[in-house]
Amino acid sequence: MPASRTAGANRREQACRWPQSALARALGRRSAQVVAGLAFLLIGVAIVADHLYPLPAPGRSAPFALVVTARDGTPLRAFPDKLYIWRNPVTLEDVSPRYVEALIGYEDRAFWWHPGVNPFSLLRAAGQWLIHGRIVSGGSTISMQVARIIDPTPRTLVGKLHQILRALQLEAHFSKREILTLYLNYSPMGGVLEGVDAASRAYLGKPARNLSYAEAAMLAVLPQAPSLLRPDRFARRAQDARDKVLRRMADRWPAAVIHDALTEPVYAQAIREPMLAPLLAERLKRSARGKLRVTSTVDADLQSTVESVLLDRVRTLPRHVSCAALVLDNATLEVRAYVGSADFSDLERASYVDMVRAWRSPGSTLKPFLYGFALDAGLIDSESLLSDVPQSFGGYQPGNFEQSFHGAVSVSEALTRSLNVPAVQVLDQYGPQRFVGKLRQGGLKLRFPRGAEPNLSVILGGADTTLENLVGAYAAFARGGLAGVPRLTSDAPIEEHRMMSAGAAFIVRDILETGGPLGRAVEERGANRGIAWKTGTSFGFRDAWSVGVTDRYTVGVWIGRPDGTPNPGYVGANAATPLMMSIFSALLDAVQTPRRTPPPGVTQAQVCWPMGLAADAQPADLCAVQRRAWLLDGVAPPTFPDPVRGGEPVLRYTIDSVTGRRATADCTTHTLRDAESPLWPTLLGPWLDERSRRFDAPPWETGCAPPGRGEGRLAIAGASSGEVVRRVYGGAPPLLHLSVTGAQGDIGWLMNGAMVGRAAAGRGWTFEFTRPGAYAITAFDQKGRYDRVTVEVR
Structure with a gap:
């Protein structure tokens, strides 16, 4: 064929094909545009629908559910929502991987890759429904189950479609881990329980992180029929369902593991409301501010132990009497045990009143701070001479608890014996206003009656404080003089206040622990070495206190009636201190007896009475009695x-x-x-x-x-030294009436050093001798004049 004809034919063929190719391309472009338009339309519709019908927030229907936990996650107390549902919020890391594996392996193996809906599962479920006329296996994914939890729908075809749309919506807003976490927290677990950790703790008594393979399988299947598979009620059903899960996990778990799990019986305890540290939990609930979970600093095991110790103790106390205790970690200022009342179920003891926070008279528990402040002020050393004798301080005449006096005592003796008159003597020199101001500066708050001002009675309990304040202040004796505010949650800020110098804190703690240099030498407090403690009893036996300090812990105990009624016979020494020591016994690592090194500025030296100066700073003939003393900054101040x-x-x-x-x-x-x-x-x-x-x-x-x-001399009349008073066999005890001459006003009478009473000089005093022996009788007035006679009763 000629070339010209061939070229012409090709041109005609191309001319015929060109319109067809252009049409195809045009149609292709149009189809793509249509598809894209439909896609954009669907996306737009989805965005508008998402905006018009937003996902309900998880838990919105029950916004007040809250759990307060110990520092390790153990629930202390669960506060249910309006529907009385208990939850224990957890993260994915808080749950055993075995549970997650069992859940996904049994419920939704395609969970990590499907878009919220597994079409194959839905088709299988629909086919089974058409064939059998009933649901044989569900097609719900974990995402769909979460969608039904946050937006419940009826189990109908329309409800299923609604659930599918919500699942897709859920996947668009949350990651897979977030969706799984929602399931872990809100899946129904039978009765009032929701979430795997609440179920694990309620049924098994353990956190979800510690589940065995068999337990993980049981809890994984429980949400399928939570009312019918409850292990505490239907153990056989729960075991059958669990075994089904275990067999399905044969391709994921070792055969030996599944075999052992299949032989493990199903056991579950009856559901009990957690009730540890109930008053602390109530306190933290009030400050939760919308949180679902509040983690306290409390140690669950120690809290349980301390509650048991107090419960055992309160059973031996009269009706209406309660106890409270607080255990503080000195290093972190975190509260490890908090017991506001001894028996939360005993309304007779006003168990609803939190005595950790109640304002009560602290009795003598403030004395260690006074002596610490006086050390820092250079007024005393540990063995300064004080006068435990009847005294009047501007009309205020304090007495000792035992109604007796000891004469010349040191600061160490006055503190360890909790003598009142020497403490008032020191406060009179230091100043009540200054003392209260220093306490407040150190973080210890005091509350006075309306219109009252600080006076000398404050050192004997004339103002109120709380157990919480007191324990935080006593921690200063183990923290180099730094007191602190007890922390109830780990995110609470550390608040510290300088109470006294490290040297003063060391000296006072040593006195409380060992009795000072003299007590250290004779092992006066050897049985409780390592614990420095102080007791207190408020006026009228209303409050009994004991606060103790070791290197690691500070423990405070209160005993009394919450309504403030007197409780005669119960004092800090015989009521509160044994309870405090029992708590320290429970703190196995709390009591240690290291040889502590005195901080800089603390030294020992011989001091002399009655002058008070260092022995090497005064002539020997002025040193009647020598005492080994702790000095602060080398100061041995003179006697007051x-x-x-x-x-x-x-x-x-x-x-x-x-x-x-x-x-x-x-x-x-x-x-x-x-x-x-x-x-x-x-x-x-x-x-x-x-x-x-x-x-x-x-x-x-x-x-x-x-x-x-001869002028103004006081003399006893009625007997002379060496006189013999005879008893009549079978008769009444002999009586001896003595009077004084050369004196006016009130006269104090002592028998063998013990105060027996005061009377006007003109009245004298009648002594009754119930036993034979020698008796030294002394009469004295407020000017210090005195006379003494010694008689023998036979």
């Missing part, structure tokens, strides 16, 4: 001024060089030499023994009259 005599505590006089007696140039021809003697505080005179008086001034030389002799 004598309120009766005043002036310098040294008596200067002259002695006859021949006779060694006191004399003046007017009554002797011998050479005189100068001498001096220490003067004890005047009010201590009736209590001093011969050892203390060995440096007293010698008697006067015959013919030398002391100045003012």
